[in-house]
Amino acid sequence: MRLPAPPRPRSLAGQLFAMQAVLLVLVVAGYALFAYAGDRRQAEEAARRQATAVARSVADSPSVRAAIGTADPSAALQPYALRVQRDTGVDFVTIMNPRGIRWTHPDRTQIGRPFLGNISRAQHGGTFTETYTGTLGPSVRAVTPVTSGGRVVGLVSAGIKVTVIGRHVRVAALLGVAAGVLALGAVGAYVINARLRRHTHGMNATELSRMHDYHQAALHAVREGLLMLDARFRVALINDGGRELLGVPREEDVVGRSVADLGLPAPLTGALLASGPRVDEVHLTAERVLVVNTSPVSGGERRGTVVTLRDVTELQSLMGELDSERGFSRALRSQAHEAANRLHTVVSLIELGRSGEAVEFATAELELAQALTDRVVAAVGEPVLAALLLGKTAQAHERGVELVVSAGGGLDDGLLPPALPPRDLVTILGNLVDNAVDAAQGAVPARVTVTVCAEDGVLVLRVADTGPGVDPAHAELVFRRGFSTKPAGPGGRGLGLALVRQAVHRHGGTLTVAEGGTGGAVFEARLPLEECAGRAVAGAAGAGGGS
Known part of the structure; x- marks a missing residue:
C-alpha cells in the first residue's frame, strides 16, 4: 500500500x-x-x-x-x-x-x-x-x-x-467603516502577495532558505569565476573564483561598483559592458588568460548580465608548448625523410664501389648537424633555451628561413633562478621566434637572428627578422590581444605577442619592438634576474613559513 x-x-x-x-x-x-x-x-x-x-x-x-x-x-x-x-x-x-x-x-x-x-x-x-x-x-x-x-x-x-x-452610538457606521477597511486591506494584501508569489515562484520559507544555503555553498565551491551585473553594469555579486581571476582583493568591497571602475584591461571591460552575449572569448589580464562568457538576464526588460570566467593560462601555455613540439616533430619527420634519402645515396655509392666518396658524403652531413648543435649550445648554455632553439632552427629551415643564434654569452647552465620557469621561457622566446619566422618567410634574404644573453643582471632575449617590419603607429598595438596583420585562421590570431607581454610583465620585465638596422623588426624582452631571484627567495620563505 x-x-x-x-x-x-x-x-x-x-x-x-x-x-x-x-x-x-x-x-x-x-x-x-x-x-x-x-x-x-x-x-x-x-x-x-x-x-x-x-x-x-x-x-x-x-x-x-x-x-x-x-x-x-x-x-x-x-x-x-x-x-x-x-x-x-x-x-x-x-x-x-x-x-x-x-x-x-x-x-x-x-x-x-x-x-x-x-x-x-x-x-x-x-x-x-x-x-x-x-x-x-x-x-x-x-x-x-x-x-x-x-x-x-x-x-x-x-x-x-x-x-x-x-x-x-453609531455602531452601524463603525461596522461599515471597519468592514470597508478590512476589505481594502485584504485586497491590498492579496495583490502584494500575488506579486511576491511570482517573484518567489511559490516556494516556502524553508525552500528559500535551503536554496540560499546551496547558492552560497556553490558560489564558494566552484573554481570558475562568476560575476553578476545589474542593469547599470554594477557588480551585484562576485564569488571567490571571480575575485581571484580578476585580481580583486578579497577584503575589497566591489559590490555596487561599476565594472569600468575595477581597473580591468580595456578589451575585457568592453566585453563585460557589451549588451549582447559573448561566447568563449579569450581575454588577457595582467597574469592570466581568461575565457569569458556573458549572458544577459531579461524578463520583459533588461535586468543584468551573468558573466562566467575560466582560467586557461596553463592550458594556453601547454598549447604553446604542444605547438612547438608538433613543429619539432614535423621537422624531425622532414629530417628523417632527408636522412633516408642520404642513406640511400650512401648505399648506392658503396654498391658502385665508390666507398671513399660515400664516407666523405656521410661524414659531411654529420659534421654539419654537429656544427649546428655546437653553435647553438655555445651561444646558449641554458639547456631549455638550447633545446628550444634547436627545434626552432629545424622548423625555420623547413620553411625556408635561416635561423641564426648569435653568441651573446654570459648565460650558462644554472644561471636562471627557480622563479623564472622554463614554461615562461618557452612562451616568450618561442612566440617571438614563431612571429619572426612568419614575418621573414618569403623575404630575401629570409633570416631570423636570435640573441640570448645576460647583461648586468638582466636576461636579454632579442629576436630580429628580415621581414617587412612593424609600422611605428602599431608599435603598441602589436602586443594587444587580437591584433594581427595576417589573415585570421580558424583559431584566430593576435594572441602570441599578447601572451609574451603578459609573461614578461609577470616577471617585472619590459618588452619593446624597434626597426632593425637592415630592415625588419627587432623584438627585445628584458627580464631582471635579481628580481626573479628575490622572488624565488621570498617564495621559498613563504613556503617554509607555511609548513
Whole structure:
C-alpha cells in the first residue's frame, strides 16, 4: 500500500498573506472597539450634560418653587415634569422633597416612595451626576437641589437610560467603516502577495532558505569565476573564483561598483559592458588568460548580465608548448625523410664501389648537424633555451628561413633562478621566434637572428627578422590581444605577442619592438634576474613559513 505524500508546506507568499490577514483583522477589530468605546464615552458625557441642564432648569423654575410650597405639590409638579421630560428628550424628571420622597415620576405608582439613588450631596446644596440602576433600569442621572431663601426645599433628578445612550452610538457606521477597511486591506494584501508569489515562484520559507544555503555553498565551491551585473553594469555579486581571476582583493568591497571602475584591461571591460552575449572569448589580464562568457538576464526588460570566467593560462601555455613540439616533430619527420634519402645515396655509392666518396658524403652531413648543435649550445648554455632553439632552427629551415643564434654569452647552465620557469621561457622566446619566422618567410634574404644573453643582471632575449617590419603607429598595438596583420585562421590570431607581454610583465620585465638596422623588426624582452631571484627567495620563505 502506497502511503500518501505529506502535504507541501504553504508557500512564503501564502504564509505572509495569512499573517497579514490576521494582523489586519486584529487591527480593524481594535480600531472598531476603540472607536465604539470613545463614541460611547462621548454619548455618556453628552447625556450627563443634558441631564444636568434639564435638572438645573427645573430647579431654577419659579413655578416649581411655588408648587413646592402648596399643600399637594404632586398635583402641580407631575404634569410639569412629564411635559419637561417630553420636550427635552430625557427619560425621567423626578422632583422630590429634601428627604427623597418622590412628588413626580413617569410611573404614577412610584409617587410617594423614596428615590432610589444618592442624594446626600444635593441635600447639602451640591449638584452631581452618577450612573445608577433605579426603577427604570440603569441610567445616567443628575441630581440638584431646589433652594429658596438659602435653604434646600426640594431636589430634582433628571436622567437618560443607558440603553438609550447605546442607541446613540453609531455602531452601524463603525461596522461599515471597519468592514470597508478590512476589505481594502485584504485586497491590498492579496495583490502584494500575488506579486511576491511570482517573484518567489511559490516556494516556502524553508525552500528559500535551503536554496540560499546551496547558492552560497556553490558560489564558494566552484573554481570558475562568476560575476553578476545589474542593469547599470554594477557588480551585484562576485564569488571567490571571480575575485581571484580578476585580481580583486578579497577584503575589497566591489559590490555596487561599476565594472569600468575595477581597473580591468580595456578589451575585457568592453566585453563585460557589451549588451549582447559573448561566447568563449579569450581575454588577457595582467597574469592570466581568461575565457569569458556573458549572458544577459531579461524578463520583459533588461535586468543584468551573468558573466562566467575560466582560467586557461596553463592550458594556453601547454598549447604553446604542444605547438612547438608538433613543429619539432614535423621537422624531425622532414629530417628523417632527408636522412633516408642520404642513406640511400650512401648505399648506392658503396654498391658502385665508390666507398671513399660515400664516407666523405656521410661524414659531411654529420659534421654539419654537429656544427649546428655546437653553435647553438655555445651561444646558449641554458639547456631549455638550447633545446628550444634547436627545434626552432629545424622548423625555420623547413620553411625556408635561416635561423641564426648569435653568441651573446654570459648565460650558462644554472644561471636562471627557480622563479623564472622554463614554461615562461618557452612562451616568450618561442612566440617571438614563431612571429619572426612568419614575418621573414618569403623575404630575401629570409633570416631570423636570435640573441640570448645576460647583461648586468638582466636576461636579454632579442629576436630580429628580415621581414617587412612593424609600422611605428602599431608599435603598441602589436602586443594587444587580437591584433594581427595576417589573415585570421580558424583559431584566430593576435594572441602570441599578447601572451609574451603578459609573461614578461609577470616577471617585472619590459618588452619593446624597434626597426632593425637592415630592415625588419627587432623584438627585445628584458627580464631582471635579481628580481626573479628575490622572488624565488621570498617564495621559498613563504613556503617554509607555511609548513
